[in-house]
Amino acid sequence: MPELPEVEIVKCGLESLLINPEIKSIKTSAKKLRTNLNKKDLSFLKDQKILGLKRVAKYILFELKESYLISHLGMTGSWRILDEKRKHDHVFVYLTDGRVLVYHDPRRFGQFDLVFKKDFILDPRFSHLGCDPVVSENVDLKSIYRSMSSKKTAIKSYIMDQKNIVGVGNIYANEALFRSQIHPLTQTCDLSFKKFERLFLAIKQVLLDAIQAGGSTISDFRQAGGSSGYFQNQFFVYGRDQELCRKCSGLIESQPIVGRSSFWCPSCQPYSKIKVRKASGRAESTRKKTSRTY
DNA sequence: ACGCGGCCCTGGATGC
DNA sequence: TGCATCCAGGGCCGCG
Numbered sequence: 001m002p003e004l005p006e007v008e009i010v011k012c013g014l015e016s017l018l019i020n021p022e023i024k025s026i027k028t029s030a031k032k033l034r035t036n037l038n039k040k041d042l043s044f045l046k047d048q049k050i051l052g053l054k055r056v057a058k059y060i061l062f063e064l065k066e067s068y069l070i071s072h073l074g075m076t077g078s079w080r081i082l083d084e085k086r087k088h089d090h091v092f093v094y095l096t097d098g099r100v101l102v103y104h105d106p107r108r109f110g111q112f113d114l115v116f117k118k119d120f121i122l123d124p125r126f127s128h129l130g131c132d133p134v135v136s137e138n139v140d141l142k143s144i145y146r147s148m149s150s151k152k153t154a155i156k157s158y159i160m161d162q163k164n165i166v167g168v169g170n171i172y173a174n175e176a177l178f179r180s181q182i183h184p185l186t187q188t189c190d191l192s193f194k195k196f197e198r199l200f201l202a203i204k205q206v207l208l209d210a211i212q213a214g215g216s217t218i219s220d221f222r223q224a225g226g227s228s229g230y231f232q233n234q235f236f237v238y239g240r241d242q243e244l245c246r247k248c249s250g251l252i253e254s255q256p257i258v259g260r261s262s263f264w265c266p267s268c269q270p271y272s273k274i275k276v277r278k279a280s281g282r283a284e285s286t287r288k289k290t291s292r293t294y
Numbered sequence: 295a296c297g298c299g300g301c302c303c304t305g306g307a308t309g310c
Numbered sequence: 311t312g313c314a315t316c317c318a319g320g321g322c323c324g325c326g
Binding site: 002003034058072073074075076107109111125160162169170259260261 | 317318319320321322
């Protein structure tokens, strides 16, 4: 299930496969993906040179002269150079060097689109994205924290919302919360700045570690080219319900949070509401100090 | 305005 | 063995 690390790895894999490539034509299967290229797009894409690849959040962008061919892997999307046709192959990119790049997606949650560069900035999919913990420099944590504190939702759901922080899906949200010792149900308004800062660093680190390990391979994810990642061997909590915590040997617990399976260690991630509350005078002074310090 | 549940979709696991 | 049911989840939509 591709989150930021997996998408980054697929993008890098595609970069290495596509040296000086030119699209001859693109064909699609009749099956519906979440969004498909239409006939007009397909005719526009003929004879276009691929100038480069970018990753924006969990999207892969094939940079063309005036436009971007957008690919989102959804849950089970993958790219490979066509060897033999397989069930669930949906998009075939015929290159002028004779090779065929093929997009495979059993669950068909993937998306394709063509967006002109001039329209890119206004595209609602890209205009509301939060910061990218892996590539953004000088992230203004204070301002994210201010906006977060005014909301009331489970922190896990908050960090998975691409409007807030991009690239974090269910696996890495669980793992980052474990690393920063925060219970996933903690309300955003109850989290201190210090804990949020710790969480943000944990998110960044877990994403970087996963990239380093080649991503996580759970059932469907494959790198461009087909090899597996091995970050799944380093999970502390994800998918480990009722197993022993690798840190304290307590039992990992699990429960859906906002519709997504969530895992935590109750002793490493105690659920508490410790925060500097705004109501009291004492809290107010601490709050002032907080905003000065950070 | 914002938070949350439902939905899309298929393959694998589980239950009977 | 074979069929039915459930579960996984990224992002969009609609409801309260």
